[in-house]
Amino acid sequence: MAAAKTKHDRALKLEELGAKVTGVAVLIYGEYHVDRFKEKYQDVFDSQAWFDKSGIDLSYLVTWKELADLQLKHGTIEKDFNEIVREALHWDAWEDDGEGYLTKMVRCFNNHNVPMPDYVTDYYISKGIDLGKL
Amino acid sequence: MNIQNPELIKRLGTFPNLYTLVPVLTSYGLIPADFSRGVVGEPAILRLIAEEFTRLIDFSEVDVVAGIDLSGDPECSS
Numbered sequence: 001m002a003a004a005k006t007k008h009d010r011a012l013k014l015e016e017l018g019a020k021v022t023g024v025a026v027l028i029y030g031e032y033h034v035d036r037f038k039e040k041y042q043d044v045f046d047s048q049a050w051f052d053k054s055g056i057d058l059s060y061l062v063t064w065k066e067l068a069d070l071q072l073k074h075g076t077i078e079k080d081f082n083e084i085v086r087e088a089l090h091w092d093a094w095e096d097d098g099e100g101y102l103t104k105m106v107r108c109f110n111n112h113n114v115p116m117p118d119y120v121t122d123y124y125i126s127k128g129i130d131l132g133k134l
Numbered sequence: 135m136n137i138q139n140p141e142l143i144k145r146l147g148t149f150p151n152l153y154t155l156v157p158v159l160t161s162y163g164l165i166p167a168d169f170s171r172g173v174v175g176e177p178a179i180l181r182l183i184a185e186e187f188t189r190l191i192d193f194s195e196v197d198v199v200a201g202i203d204l205s206g207d208p209e210c211s212s
């Protein structure tokens with residue numbers, strides 16, 4: 001559930017057709033955190049507020065983090081990958097290296113021999129961050 | 135976690151490449167990992183997921199079940 005944004009849009013479309021959405025069922029409940037950038041992500045907060053007030057029941061089987069931990073517990077992914085996955089939905093974690101997650105990401109990519117795509121390098125250079133120096 | 139069936143828990147815990155270490159450009163910027171939609175492509179797992187939902191939701195009270203999205207991210211919507 002991407003901070004209820006898409007569900008909000010779909011619920012409105014269904015309402016236009018005369019249907020009332022009473023419940024949403026998702027396999028994974030993504031727990032999004034964008035606290036440091038509330039202004040930038042205001043639409044996310046607005047959508048979440050709508051969902052909270054909508055009266056729509058949310059049914060989910062597992063959270064993104066719980067699933068990542070389940071994969072770690074079974075030895076399917078390693079601890080460094082688990083840490084990256086656990087924070088993957090925290091968009092603000094990837095805005096800068098203030099919390100060290102960009103450094104963890106670079107190390108994790110290197111440890112797993114995943115080449116850093118040029119567009120990622122360029123993306124961070126445009127934000128004033130040289131991943132090669134982390 | 136709202137899953138009770140140990141078989142589903144084990145299948146999700148051992149599903150290969152469930153998370154992929156790849157940068158994903160979303161409408162909010164980059165995130166470094168994505169979720170494999172492949173897990174819901176396996177009929178056996180999909181059946182177990184459906185069974186769990188029947189435990190959580192009283193479908194006799196629902197008039198219409200509408201599929202909305204595989205992913206909530208509008209960038210990845212199908």
